[in-house]
Amino acid sequence: MKLEDLRIKIDNLDNQILDLLNDRMEVVKQVGELKRSTNSIIYRPEREKSIIDRLDTQNNGLLTNAAIEAIFLEIFAVSRNLELPERIAFLGPEGSFTHQAAESRFGAMSDYIPLNTIKSVFESVETERARFGVVPIENNQEGSVHETIDLLGIRDVKIVAEIPLFIHFAFGSKEDSLSKIKKVYSKDIAFRQCRNFIEEFLPKDVTLVEVASTSKAAKLALENENSAAICSHIATKLYDLPVLFENIEDSKSNRTRFLIISRNIVNQKGTNDKTSILLKTSDNPGALANFLKEFQLAGINLTKLESRPARDGETFKYWFLIDFDGHYKDKNVQQIFNAHQENIRFLGSYVKLC
Numbered sequence: 001m002k003l004e005d006l007r008i009k010i011d012n013l014d015n016q017i018l019d020l021l022n023d024r025m026e027v028v029k030q031v032g033e034l035k036r037s038t039n040s041i042i043y044r045p046e047r048e049k050s051i052i053d054r055l056d057t058q059n060n061g062l063l064t065n066a067a068i069e070a071i072f073l074e075i076f077a078v079s080r081n082l083e084l085p086e087r088i089a090f091l092g093p094e095g096s097f098t099h100q101a102a103e104s105r106f107g108a109m110s111d112y113i114p115l116n117t118i119k120s121v122f123e124s125v126e127t128e129r130a131r132f133g134v135v136p137i138e139n140n141q142e143g144s145v146h147e148t149i150d151l152l153g154i155r156d157v158k159i160v161a162e163i164p165l166f167i168h169f170a171f172g173s174k175e176d177s178l179s180k181i182k183k184v185y186s187k188d189i190a191f192r193q194c195r196n197f198i199e200e201f202l203p204k205d206v207t208l209v210e211v212a213s214t215s216k217a218a219k220l221a222l223e224n225e226n227s228a229a230i231c232s233h234i235a236t237k238l239y240d241l242p243v244l245f246e247n248i249e250d251s252k253s254n255r256t257r258f259l260i261i262s263r264n265i266v267n268q269k270g271t272n273d274k275t276s277i278l279l280k281t282s283d284n285p286g287a288l289a290n291f292l293k294e295f296q297l298a299g300i301n302l303t304k305l306e307s308r309p310a311r312d313g314e315t316f317k318y319w320f321l322i323d324f325d326g327h328y329k330d331k332n333v334q335q336i337f338n339a340h341q342e343n344i345r346f347l348g349s350y351v352k353l354c
Contacts, residue, residue, distance in 0.1 A: 021075070023056065025082055032083030042264075043086075043132070045105075045161040046270035048076050049351045052269075077107025087111045089121045089130035095215025097237030101163045102134040103234065106332040116146045122155045125261050133162070139256045141193065148259065149321050153278050153348050161260040161346030162265060162274070169194050169214075169249045172241035173221055173228035183207045185217035186230035194230050199249040213285075257354055266328075266351050273327040274352035276304065278345040279320045280310065288324050291340065298332040301325040307314050319345075325352065 022346025034261035052072055056065045063071075066303070079267060091098040102112065115121050118135050125133040152159070169190055175181055178201060188210050191198065194204045211217050214231035216227050218239045229241065236243050267273075281287040295302055304323035326333050327349045337344060 008297065019043065024075070025079065028082050029090055029166075029263040033038060035083065041063060044267070045351045046267050046273075048073070049270060049272075049353075051076075051176075057104060066286070066348070073105060074107050076103070078109060081107070081109050081334050086132065087113060087130045088093055089113045089115055089124040090134040091118055091121055091136065092116060093213050094217050095218060095238040096213060097165065097167060097232050097234075097256060097332055098136060098193040098258060099215075100232055101136075101165045101256075105134075105161065105163055105260065106132070111162075118145070121150060122151045122157060122261070125157050125263055126155050131312055132160070132260055133157070133182050134258055137162075137257050137259045139167070139254070141251060141254050142189065144207065144306055146308065147239045149306070152276075153308070153319055153345060157261040158265055159192075159259050159276055159350055160262045160265050161350050162353050163258040163260065164254050164354035165252040165258060167193075167249065168233060168234050168247045169230050169258055170243045171197070171228060171230055171242050171245040171248050172236045174219055174242060175226065175228065178244070180226055181206060181228045182226040183209055184218045184230060185209045185211050187211065187214050187217065190214055190217075190230045193250055193254060194248050196250045196323055197245070200242060201245070201248075226312055255354075266348065269329055269349075270326045270351050272352045273349050274323060274326050275333065275349040276323050276347040278347060279340070280317070280345075281320070282343075294339075295324060296338050298336060300332060300336075306314050 001190060024140060029337040053071050053300065055072065057069050059068060063272050086106060088102050088110050090096075090102045090112060093099075094112075094114050096134050101114070113124065113130055115124065121133040124130040135148050136145045172179060181203065182205075184198070184202065184206055185306050186208070191208055191210070198330065207275065211220065214229070214236040214310075215238065217229035218235040218241050219230040221227045222241050228244070229235075230248065231241075233243075233246070235241070239301065292302065292305075302322060302324045304321065306321045308321060309317045310319050327348070328334070339348070
């Protein structure tokens with residue numbers, strides 16, 4: 001078959017895809033009208049996950065499961081915006097990894113608000129200036145984000161989803177040769193996590209300049225001659241900065257977990273859920289151990305346990321952030337909740353992705 005014939009075939013397939021997508025949006029529009037009439041929640045991560053899982057099992061073509069997920073997450077985002085336009089607050093600036101995490105779930109068409117602090121993201125969601133907020137909770141290289149944990153304990157929000165994101169750094173510059181680069185801009189943590197690349201590839205006399213964010217680094221690299229930036233891929237796209245090297249981080253397993261928060265939204269049960277709570281125990285000997293023992297006896301798997309100061313005026317009192325497998329509506333979970341109502345702050349049940 002000739003090249004022109006193949007291109008015509010692709011064009012015809014694209015036309016069919018467009019027609020099918022428009023058919024899908026017509027149904028989505030009807031779903032949105034029904035949800036609004038019953039005051040139902042638009043964002044249902046558990047429903048989206050079940051669709052992707054079903055498509056994965058049916059897939060017998062050239063598309064990888066990761067490709068299917070990427071395509072349909074964007075379709076879901078467009079669909080939700082058709083049902084009800086969404087405003088998403090995230091820890092900025094634009095081009096940050098939190099921005100990248102937000103776009104991975106809410107797509108490119110949502111209304112994004114970059115904010116300077118995690119606290120302002122929580123406040124925007126709590127006051128409903130934003131429908132959802134995206135904040136980092138932990139990185140497997142640097143540890144937990146304590147501010148996020150502390151704010152979960154005092155703000156009237158719920159966790160509705162988690163986003164695992166592999167952290168890949170790009171090396172961007174207008175220069176076409178490493179020998180021309182005299183300055184490299186980036187955030188301190190990025191320099192630490194790309195140390196091997198810096199030592200092996202860059203000229204010995206290059207100056208490393210720390211800036212407030214990796215997106216700021218990309219902007220500076222675009223504006224200044226003989227310079228480069230270590231930044232996120234989304235930052236290079238935002239500023240049209242040419243990429244010389246991809247994935248320059250030392251650890252290929254570098255991953256950050258982000259949370260999507262919203263005002264008093266609790267997800268329906270799915271097939272693979274996770275629940276987060278904050279626990280405040282008594283001063284009795286073995287109180288924490290006894291509480292954790294109840295999870296073992298109930299057959300519930302704990303996935304995270306971390307202590308944080310209670311910050312309520314009491315000296316050396318602690319909250320414990322606990323993540324475990326299961327949904328808060330599960331019978332065995334409800335038994336534990338009912339026995340410890342005064343000491344548990346429920347943070348959310350959501351689809352388990354990491």
